[in-house]
Amino acid sequence: MDQSVESIAAPSVAADKDPLAARDDALYRKVAWRLLPFLMVCYIAAFLDRVNVGFAKLQMLDDLKFSETVYGLGAGIFFIGYFLFEVPSNVLMHRIGAKKTLARIMILWGLISAAMALTQTPTQFYILRFLLGAAEAGFYPGIILYLTYWFPSNRRGQIVAVFMTAVPFAGILGGPLSGWVMEAFHDTHGMAGWQWMFIIEAIPSVLLGLAVFWYLDDRIDDARWLSPTEKSRLGQNLLREKTAKTEHVSMLKLLKDRRVVHMALICYCTVSSLSGLAFWVPSVIRSTGVVSLLDIGLLTAVPNVCAVISMVLVCRHSDATRERRWHMIVPFLVGGAGLVLSTLFSHNPMLAVAMLSVAAAGCMVCSPLFWSLPTAFLEGKSAAAGIAGINSFAGLAAFASPYAIGWIKDLTGSTDWGMYFLASFALIGAVLVYRVPKELVNR
DSSP states (O other): OHHHHHGGGTTOTTTTTOHHHHHHHHHHHHHHHHHHHHHHHHHHHHHHHHHTHHHHHHHHHHHHTOOHHHHHHHHHHHHHHHHHHHHHHHHHHHHHOHHHHHHHHHHHHHHHHHHGGGOOSHHHHHHHHHHHHHHHTTHHHHHHHHHHTTSOHHHHHHHHHHHHTHHHHHHHHHHHHHHHHHHHSTTBTTBOHHHHHHHHHHHHHHHHHHHHHHHOOSSGGGOTTSOHHHHHHHHHHHHHHHTTSBOOOOHHHHHHOHHHHHHHHHHHHHHHHHHHHHHHHHHHHHHTTOOOHHHHHHHHHHHHHHHHHHHHHHHHHHHHHTOOSHHHHHHHHHHHHHHHHHHHTTTOHHHHHHHHHHHHHHHHHHHHHHTTTGGGTBOHHHHHHHHHHHHHHHHHHHHHHHHHHHHHHHHHSSSHHHHHHHHHHHHHHHHHHHTSOHHHHOO
């Protein structure tokens, strides 16, 4: 992460010849070091609480006699709550500020995530997952919006990429942690390992939610760690690019804007492939013959390490060249190929993990790259509503994909066709990105 934050100066390739560009690079490094590490830790906690149900599944389904379809529906129903409350949360954040919004979100989702340990029936499972989605709604799009308050579009692709490495970092840390907790704490004080996992992994979210109040600043003008000159320079850079953006005045206009609808479809494909990986990789690894929960956790870290490397390198190059389309098309195709190949080597754990690593390196890099597309032409209130609206629609994919894979596995007895299902979205996503006009997003 240290090297990633340091590399944020990359867009100013002529910094050694232009003193002003060099000062800007130093200023944005300062801002990045202040904001990104804390936001990444928060998102690691968020993503871990969202997807640790994929590890709980390895014990919970047998304990509670749930089917794969019940699990898939519960995993996906999180995003129905997310869908319903995401836009209002983001619009509210634009009005009341990031501190109040993000703190509320994190404390609530931490408490609800801990309550998952009380699950006994499918109905309770569905209700808690729905409430968890409703509580977390607005966090990710809120962060994307928050970053637009600090960084201009030519730096934002890499900024979002560095922030989004929190997702694979959550896998790198969370996989081994979840596996260890579930094995080490199983039957402690009469509770199963999956119950302890939900409780222990919820604690950081609540503590970080409390820390938001004193650490984050809502706007550039509120930052006491910036000098008046630095605040002025950051404001000027943001003001300069506003003239090239479209200011919409209502959600209805956003829905009528074909560009926004097109972005929502791309985001749908991005989330479909990503959510499938997040919720099903532990099950795919177990299907290759790996039995130990700790070993499964350690192996899930490998694809996430590859994703971190891919996200940093590809997004850095995208910002340096200001080319967005092909930097998404190729990873989409690579990710889809990795998903398909992982099924062909399902008899060999090492080869299957290697192909899942290819899939993760492709699919995960598409998420941060995607947000450089709509933020290139949305601004102000339209950005708040547009980002949340796009992400809300994509949340339907995050609901449908886990549920569909669970249903497919119950129907066929294998996760192979589920992986083919996810790969099809990667291909569709590549086609949709190809149809985006380059002059709209290559900035």
